Structure formats: structure tokens, C-alpha cells
Amino acid sequence: MSTIEEYDCIVIGAGVQGSFTACQLAKQSRKTLLLEQFVLPHTRGSSHGQTRIIRKAYMQDFYTHMMEECYELWAQLEREAGIKLFRQTGLLVMGPENSESYQLIKNTLQKNKVPMAILNHDNFCQHIPNVNLAVGNGAVVDLTAGVLYADRALKTVQGQFQKLGGVIRDKEKVIDIKPGPVVTVSTSAGVYRANRVVITAGPWANRLLAHTGLQLPLEVVKINVCYWKEKVPGSYDVKKRFPCFLLTEGEETKDHIYGLPSNEYPGLMKICYHMGSETDPDQRDKQTDRSDIDILKRFIARCFPGLVPEPAVVESCLYTLTPDDHFVLDCHPSYSNIVIGAGFS
Ligand SMILES: Cc1cc2nc3c(=O)[nH]c(=O)nc-3n(C[C@H](O)[C@H](O)[C@H](O)COP(=O)(O)OP(=O)(O)OC[C@H]3O[C@@H](n4cnc5c(N)ncnc54)[C@H](O)[C@@H]3O)c2cc1C
Structure with missing residues (x-):
């Protein structure tokens, strides 16, 4: 009989959002599992490709303020991994x-x-x-703006996560989520339990949220x-x-x-x-x-x-x-130990 693996946190979706979340959790010494439906790396979501723009030029002040910390986190990752991820071009x-x-x-x-x-x-x-x-x-x-090397960044942050003891299971599609004080997550290959779950499934967010009785206007x-x-x-x-x-x-x-x-x-x-x-x-x-x-x-x-x-x-x-073009980053309205990050485009 197979045993159920237990984690502090499970992150569903290994795009840029899930991979960076998992890495931050591992830095805080949380035993973390990162689940991905496809074999990594893949090109079927939103995070693939060589380049992305990073900038402080936004219409809203709060994004410009957030970018201060964001640039610092990118620089920190570059230092820790010894790799160049950003080129300033304006x-x-x-x-x-x-x-x-x-x-x-x-x-x-x-x-x-x-x-x-x-x-x-x-x-x-x-x-x-x-x-x-x-x-x-x-x-x-x-x-201050420039180019981020996106594919390289994803590989780097996933590598850092693993160095910190994080576990990545790719080719494991999440097929069910059972909310509760301890959340049970079933995949095409196994069953896992965790105190907290983060759903960062990009375009598939609503498919997963359906297991928790929630649908977002995505x-x-x-x-x-x-x-x-x-x-x-x-x-x-x-x-x-x-x-x-x-x-x-x-x-x-x-x-x-x-x-x-x-x-x-x-x-x-x-x-x-x-x-x-x-x-x-x-x-x-x-x-x-x-x-x-x-x-x-x-x-x-x-x-x-x-x-x-x-x-x-x-x-x-x-x-x-999302209808107003701002992303969703919040706890599930019914289950505070399920965190949702969605609508990032
Ligand atoms: C053409 C284009 C250009 C862009 N340019 C910029 C830019 O210049 N600057 C910028 O800041 N942003 C840019 N973006 C936006 C940015 O790329 C996205 O905001 C970001 O990639 C979203 O990442 P994500 O992790 O939310 O989604 P994704 O990368 O899609 O990750 C979600 C992951 O969840 C996995 N998943 C889904 N369902 C399951 C399941 N049931 N079980 C297991 N795994 C599952 C998926 O396979 C996927 O890997 C651009 C996006 C695009 C498409």
C-alpha cells in the first residue's frame, strides 16, 4: 500500500509564480512540494520564452512601489545562484x-x-x-527597466528551491483537492497532504478552484x-x-x-x-x-x-x-489555508 506524503506546503503549478513562491517557502524552512502537470521545462502555460520586460513604469503607484522590492529579489537570486538574469536596457x-x-x-x-x-x-x-x-x-x-531572461530565471529558481530541500514533481497533474485543516491533494501519480496549499495554476486556475467550490472571473x-x-x-x-x-x-x-x-x-x-x-x-x-x-x-x-x-x-x-486587469493574490474565502495567485497577465 502506498503511503501518503506529508508536507508543510504544497504549491500547484510550476510557472514563474508557483516556482518563486515555492522557493520563498523553502527559504522559510517549510517542507514544500511543487507539483506540475507537464514535464519541465514546457511551453504550454504563460511563463515560457527567453525574455520578459521588467519596469517601474506603471499607471498605478502601488506597482511602482512593489517593483522596489521586486528588483531587490531578482538581484538577490542572481547573487545566490551566480547567474545573470537581468539586462538593463530602459x-x-x-x-x-x-x-x-x-x-x-x-x-x-x-x-x-x-x-x-x-x-x-x-x-x-x-x-x-x-x-x-x-x-x-x-x-x-x-x-531602470530592462529584460529578464525568463526561461533561465525559471530554471534557476527551481534549482535554488531544490538546493533548499524543496521537492519538484513534474508530469503530475493535480486531479483533486480536498480542503480541510489538512488539505489532501491527489495527482495522477499519488496523494499528498499539507497544512497549506498554494494554487498558482495560471490559465488552469479555475479548473483547480472548482474542487474548492470557487470560480473567479478569469x-x-x-x-x-x-x-x-x-x-x-x-x-x-x-x-x-x-x-x-x-x-x-x-x-x-x-x-x-x-x-x-x-x-x-x-x-x-x-x-x-x-x-x-x-x-x-x-x-x-x-x-x-x-x-x-x-x-x-x-x-x-x-x-x-x-x-x-x-x-x-x-x-x-x-x-x-481579470476584469480590472489586476491580479488576484488572496486566501480562499472559505479555506484560509488555501492561497490563490491568479490572473497575472
Ligand atoms: C506573450 C507574453 C508576454 C508577456 N510579457 C511579459 C512581460 O514582458 N513582463 C511581465 O512582467 N510579464 C509578462 N507576461 C506575463 C507573465 O509571463 C505571466 O504573468 C506569468 O508567466 C504567469 O505565470 P503563472 O505562474 O501565473 O502561470 P503559468 O506560467 O501558466 O504557470 C501555471 C502552471 O500551472 C501548471 N498547472 C496547471 N494546472 C495544473 C494541475 N492541475 N496540476 C499541476 N500543474 C498544473 C501549468 O502547467 C503551468 O506550468 C507575458 C505573458 C505572455 C503570455
């Missing part, structure tokens, strides 16, 4: 000068004294070559992750510290557009539309909407004259959205 924010989102971001940077540069139409080209600033658009640069969308070819290789290269960028929503686009300097595929810059079409996380390949790519093509033809306005590579990733 983030160029462009948007209609009088639009609410652009003004909010600019104000947040100014109010919180974040190192920044305000550009105008006269000095823009000198600082940001190969980009056209649209008439009526303003531009500021969050100088929408899962597929994002087309597009890479665009440089006409002259190196024009938008991370090594030359070409910045990440964000175009806030305006007349041209309902949602914002963002991009990262060429890195993972030499000579290709990643530029995406910050919205996609609804999908079931297990059926995402059936979602074939590419209307976002048409928006991106028009934007690139107008603003990035050094890129071929036709994507050279299109990959996919999932966003999990």
Missing part, C-alpha cells in the same frame, strides 16, 4: 501626449522619482534610432508572440542596449503594443499586441485568430522602418485576465 513609453494612460505612466515615474528621460520630437531620433515617433505622441524612458486568451526581422542586423539589438518599448493604447490601437530588443533569435525583434482571443488552455492551437498581427504590421510599417513588416516567427503564449 523602457521607452510612447503614447498620445494627452491620453490618460500615457499621462498616468509619466506621472507615476515623476512622482516616484524613478530615473527617467523625457524625449521630444527634436531629440527623439538622437536617443532612439530607427523608430518614428508619431505626431501627437509623447515619449519617456524608464531608465478570461484566458491566446497571444501571438511575433518576431520581426531587422533589415540591417543589429539595428535593434539587446547588446547595443536598444530599449524595450510600450505604446499605450490610443486612436490607433485599443490595447497597447510592446516590444523587446532582438535577443533570442539573432536579428529578430519581439513585438506583440497586448490582447488576444479567448481560448481553452488545453485547446489553444485551435484558436487561429491573427487580427492582432494585422494591427502589428501596420504599426511596424509606420514606426519601425528598420523591420520587415511581416512576422518571421510566430509562437504562442497564454494570458489570464
